[in-house]
Amino acid sequence: MPLPEQLIPAKDVYALRHFRLGWWALLLFTALGLALETLHGFKVGAYLDVSNQTRRLMWTLAHSHGTLLSIVNLMFSVVLRTFPEINVGTLRVTSRCLIVSTVLLPGGFFLGGIVVYSGDPGLGIVLVPVGAVLFMVAIFLLVRAIAAPASRQGAPTPSREKRPVRS
């Protein structure tokens, strides 16, 4: 019988969440790649004309960052599974920041390309720096959680531990 969710270790719940999100997002953003390919195939002017270069750049960036951030989510999931000592204290915030940045970073690029104003992206582009900050917060918290594993908290640092005496 499967365990009720409150009995599953927090790490495993987050690992599964990011594993699912990573693959769904990868499907979505590679589909965007396929859509861009189609715009090339049909030589659509709204995408390929020199006057629409900004739109092309924005949508390419939405596709490339979306696919790459999906893979970062998969990596996060793998880290949670393979690094059992990780400090789970900040896991909730780390996970939220990573999820929201996976939406805002490519989403901002995409929205920024819908309406362009003589070379400038649309207002949606303001979501990009917000997503960027959240992404970096997630990385910082993850690095800290790895650097100070739960099992080592309060334990003596290696330099203070007694070393075995060699005869």
Ligand code: HEM
């Ligand atoms: C893991 C999967 C993928 C990754 C990491 C990825 C990454 C990238 C990156 C970094 C670029 C930018 C290249 C540059 O600016 O020089 C790009 C462009 C592009 N990708 Fe992907 N891609 C992926 C899958 C796909 C798929 C499945 C398709 C379509 C079937 C696709 C179609 C395109 C197209 C058409 C462009 C060029 C857009 C343009 O310049 O107009 N990509 N991709």
Ligand code: HEM
């Ligand atoms: C921290 C948030 C990030 C911001 C604000 C950001 C912003 C940008 C911008 C503005 C460009 C376009 C450069 C140009 O063509 O002039 C770019 C390109 C690129 N970035 Fe990022 N980026 C971020 C994170 C990432 C991450 C995490 C990855 C990979 C995992 C990545 C991979 C790439 C790649 C491969 C390109 C070239 C692809 C292309 O031309 O479409 N970026 N980025």
